[in-house]
Amino acid sequence: MNSVGEACTELKREYDQCFNRWFAEKFLKGESAGDPCGQLFKRYQLCVQKAIKEKDIPIEGLEFMGPSKGKGENSS
C-alpha cells in the first residue's frame, strides 16, 4: 500500500511491518509497554506531514462529524 507522499512509501512500509508485529504479538496480548517502532514512526511522520502540506490536503478537526442518531445493530 502506498503513502499519500510517494517519497514516503518505503518509510511507511518499514514502520508498518514493525507496527503490525508489535500490535499482534504485544499489544493485543496486554503488553503495551515499550515502543519499538518510535524511531521509524518519527522519520515516517516527518515525511508524511511534509507531503500533506505540499498537496494541501485539508485535514480538519478529527472529531466525529454530523448529528448523532440512534444506532442500528447488525451481527455478523
Add this chain to the structure above:
Amino acid sequence: HPWETVTTAAMQKYPNPMNPSVVGVDVLDRHVDRSGKLHSHRLLSTEWGIPSIVKSLIGTCRTKTYVQEHSVVDPVEKTMELKSSNISFTNLVSVDERLVYKPHPHEPDKTILTQEAIITVKGVSLSSYLEGLMANTISSNANKGREALEWVINRLNAEIEEFTASARGTMRNSMAAAAFVEK
C-alpha cells in the same frame, strides 16, 4: 473469527481487492493513552477512476478523495472502534461512518460488527427516499467490508503457514530438536 484476528486484519485492511479505489494509507498519529487504549489517526486516499480527460482539466490532485479515520483499540475490554469521515475538495457529500468490533457474547470464536453511517449532502441530512437508496449501498458496502477482512485474514494465515513451512524445512535440514506448537 476471533476478535484478535479481526482487529489485526482491520489494521492491515488495505490493499484488498474489494476496495480497489483505496490507493494510499498513512498514519497521521498513533499513541497509547493513559488507560492503555491504542489511538490511531489515519488518512486514506481514494481514487475513483475519473476519466483521464477530466483529470487533465482539473488536475490530478483534485481527483482524490480523502478519508480520515480515528480508531481506538482496547485490548482489555476487547473493543475496536473506528470512526471515519471523508474530506474532499468539493465537500458536496460527506459520509461519516462508525464501526465497532467486539467479541461475540456467546461464541468466543466470532466477532460482532456494529456499523452506522450518516450521509450529508450540502449540509442537509438525507431523509426518506434518498435514505432508502443509500441504505442499500451501505449494507452492500458493509458486506464488502466483511469480505475484505476475510480476504486479509486468509492472506495473513497463508503468510503464517508459509513461514511455518519454511521454518520446518530449515529445522529438518539442520537436524535440530525443537518443540513447536501446531495450529
